[in-house]
Amino acid sequence: MVRLSVVQLRGCERCAWDLLTLAKNSSVEFVSHPLIDGGSGSDNDADFVVITGYARKSDEARLRELLSRGKKLILYGTCPYTGGIFGLMNQKGADVVPVTEYLSPVASVLGCAPSPDELLSVIEGQSAQRQPLCSECERHFTDEEFDKIIRVPDWSNREKCFNNLGLACSGVLSARCAQRCIDFDTPCRGCVGMVDDPPGRMIGYFGSLAVNLQVDTVATDCATDRLGDRPDEITRSLVDVVGTFFRFHLASHFKFPGRNPSTGDELADIMVARPIEEAPQIAATIYGRYGISVALNLIEAYEAAAGIQVSDETRELRSELRAAQDGLLTALDQHDIEALEGVIDKIRTIGGNEVLSNVYFGGFKRPVKSAKNGFDTYCVGPLEIKAVHARSEDGCSRVSFSTDEQGVIREWSCELRSA
């Protein structure tokens, strides 16, 4: 019997509720879990303290105190390890930090979100052999450079590696993971980095393949050339370097806070500056227990504003997801672990994974098992990127946002309605 104490720092709590599913495992006992005891439990008897969520500089005292208790610490999820996706707040001046700045764990289980089983194998001392994600990808590498950077893949080409097609995918430096976005035609953003510097290496790799792209140069006074500062093919087509290459690593791999103004809302700070095609998954991730509702509202708002038609089957599947959303909130409120497991399964079945990689504008990227009709009745179409003002709401959230010409979110507000 392993006694675990779970400490939830800041963030979406997904890792914490995922861990709850271990409770039915006879070898695990939670001496403290924030979703059961609201964090009031004592970790005195705990064999391991599992830390989830991200930290800010102001959490230093709490973390140091955790360390001082001499417990074996395990980081669970990418957030404590690198600041995770919440590190993107740093672009607007926040001070998200990896908790490794203040304490050293005995092990880390990476992923956004990881699988609770991985935690068990770590506890059992099995250091899981991490295999490269690419070894499981159905796409394959070529030795070709791309001629332009693309933002939405051609859904019919599942042959070539995204990177060779001009769509950055961090799968090349990531390990196999629990969410497997790549199975849903969604490029990997590297939540389980296998290397020491994922953003730097990824820029080096992707930049090397971008050699055919036109780049601005200017002459210096000495009649030599230098790299120019004007917009060029690279800057125009890579609309979000931060969100693409630093999605999970901004706080850990760039130690300076960004100088962009904050919106005053932490989560809005993450959403602003993200391109529309990446936004649903980010929203599904960061809005935690309301993620499904916010992501669907975002998608439906954009669809309405951009005139994208959706089929009845798509609507049907989405309403099933919304039902799962309600189920999730109820299960969490009532600490109903069995119901929680059922809901997570349901979300995975329709949304592809917990961060809804299969859910997209205009339909679904890959066939959904529970769909009543054929895939052609709800498959995703081309995505037109344009400037919109959009809003949508359902029983759980109200989303309104606007995008610029490049389809980048410039304003974002989201109101959550607690049940």
Add this chain to the structure above:
Amino acid sequence: MSKSEKKGKQRKTRKAKNKDEPAEQERPRVGVFVCHCGENIAGVVDVKDVAEFASHLPNVEYSTDYLFMCSKQGIELIQKAVKEHGLNRTVVASCSYEQHWPTFAKAISDLGLNPHMHTQVNIREWCSWVTDDKKAATEKAKRMVAAGVARASKKEPVATRKIPITKRTMVVGGGVAGLRAAMDLAELGIPVVLVEKETSIGGHMTMLNKTFPTNECPMCTVSPLLNGVMSHPDIEVLTLSEVTNVEGTMGHFVVEVTTKPRYVHDNCTSCGRCADVCPVEVENEWDHGFGMRKAIYKPFPQALPSVFTLDTKHCIDCGSCVIVCPVDAVDFSMTKEERTFEVGTIVVATGYEEYDPTEITAYHYGHPDIITQLQMERMLAPTTLTKGKIVRPSNGEVPKTVVVVQCVGSRNDQVGNEYCTGVCCMFGIKNAGIIKDHLPDTEVYFCYIDIRTPGLYYEEYYKRAQKKGIRFIRGRPSTITPDPTGDKIRVEVEDTLTHMPMCIEADLVVLSAGMVAPRGFGKLSAKLELLRAKEGFAKEYHVKMGPVRSSRDGVYLAGAIQGPKDITQTVAHAGGAASAAAQPLVQGFLEKRMDTAVIDEELCISCLGCVTTCPVGAISVAEGEKPKVNDVACKSCGACVPACPVGAIQIRNFRDSQLNAEVSALLSVAAELEGGDE
């Protein structure tokens, strides 16, 4: 970054470390040696302070300073310290890597250490020579030494491999430099391919009438060499040929040569009947306007190869030459030929071009009575239209007044040539003297800025010319203008010794035009990937210690392509180039440093990023296998390293860990030193 190192340990990555990363070597024991370089470094940098600072750096076991580290005593000092303190790495803070890394690397390799355990820190060119502020320079030197020590601590031994090479040389250019180099190489038993773009070999030297300081006939001087090259069994001469492509590296270049058709086969006996019957007569380029030739021709009687050439631009296809040729050598069906040669080294001897004075509009070059020295040489030659007589080209009269103008296109910022050609004073004096010898009654003026006659017998030659009655005027003419009313040429010049403005009414003006890099060398240098100085000449490896090496390994420079030279210097330079080009070929192999790219197959995910990126195509991949680096082709540039998303490919001694250690040390020391100031 200590943080990332920590991470490596904590995370369950498949492998914390690149496999090829040198296995934990013995603990680094670094010795730091700070050189004074006389006053060059010590005059600005407080070398004792730097050595003292270095002694506190991590892994440093010993540090000292010395007057000249590269001297025998300095090297002994390093070797003694290595032995006494058990050092396994050395850092010498002195001059550039290029200059003395090999010196110190050899010093430690003589003691059995791997030469790559030496790290050179350049506190001269990059510190003491670019800073006046002594305090700032000392601080900078400390930072540089700290970075160097961090780098040294991480360095790994690198093996050297022997690679067999192709024993053949290509000499590009068939002037006196190319001929000398080709002959010297062939005499060493090295097969030579000599590529000349003109119809015959010999170059500028064969155009000259006399050479200083002996007034010998250049044709007589050079003809044994010309004949020797033509008949040498190890030299293949390709005329009308140009290098069109160069691939490969030192030891194994693959050079493509394109040969234009001559339309006359080699069985030509040079009887000349074809030229006799040819109805077309045009100006002979070789004579610079002082001779004529036919459309089928030899540029000059002694031209080698002794084969006529058909000039299709002017030929009217009358076919007379075909009919009269007794050996049926004329053949209109000949076409362009492309051949590929594998050679180990290349000697570039493309020579110079005479500066075209048209650019200096005030001198009105183009007027028939304003000629250059090379034209003067042809006028004086007995084979041209003037039959060696000195006349005014405009009317054939004997000139009464001749003005020789020096420094035309040399020492002239306005035309972009700041340099002194160095040869014009001598050939100017020579031709002025010859004019005076031929026409004792003619007034010869010699306008110069300075007379430069360094070398044995040169000053004496100048003195003899003075005695002939040549009027030397120190001053550069401001204008040289044909008189619109008469047939004289007005040369306006201020005699700066007497401050007297003068106007000379001349019959003939001879411009001593300088030497410039040949047009078209840009194309060749691009193919050879050679660096050029801003004046256009090929840049030598080192101005003092490597004047015959080019910027590229395996390519050598002979003669005036490296900079203006007279014949004596050219021949000596070409001999040097030949011996440098022969050295690896005689040795039979190249020593290739294996500080090349290495792939850790366990980390590699076969994304092919390195294969796509490698600029020299040294990385290949077989179906179902991991990419492989071709050690011989790899040029150690490291462009593949950032292209690898997982850090599997690394350059030995420029690994991520090594480069990052250097930058981290530099910046942390910078912060420390700055902090200490406050």
Add this chain to the structure above:
Amino acid sequence: MIVAFLCQNCAQGAANTAGVQRMRYSDEIHIVRVPCAGRAGAREILHAFNNGAEAVAVIGCCFGACHFSDANLITLRRVKIVKKFLVEMGYSTDCVTMYTSRAAEGDTIVGDFEDILERKYDPETPPCPGGAK
């Protein structure tokens, strides 16, 4: 402190020439030797910033004259992405730039050094990550 990654051909050659010609440039410039500008990727640049560099220059051979074929053109793209990153973070595009130089001409590299200094101290632009303006 400005970290300048200099390629071993044109850039280090130009820095040597600048020294031989006794040209003057700020002692804030610290040269890090790399075999080719292509060796200096985003990782190296970000590492320098994270360790306190105020600006980073990557200096290679002239475009079209790289001693390793087109390696410097690959670098150009990588550096441009880093530039965009810094701009997205609200920092100056001036903090990192790729330059070229000619080995035989010291003034080409001194010009590059002066340019990066000038940009670093330009009060009109936002600051660089580690640099106070």
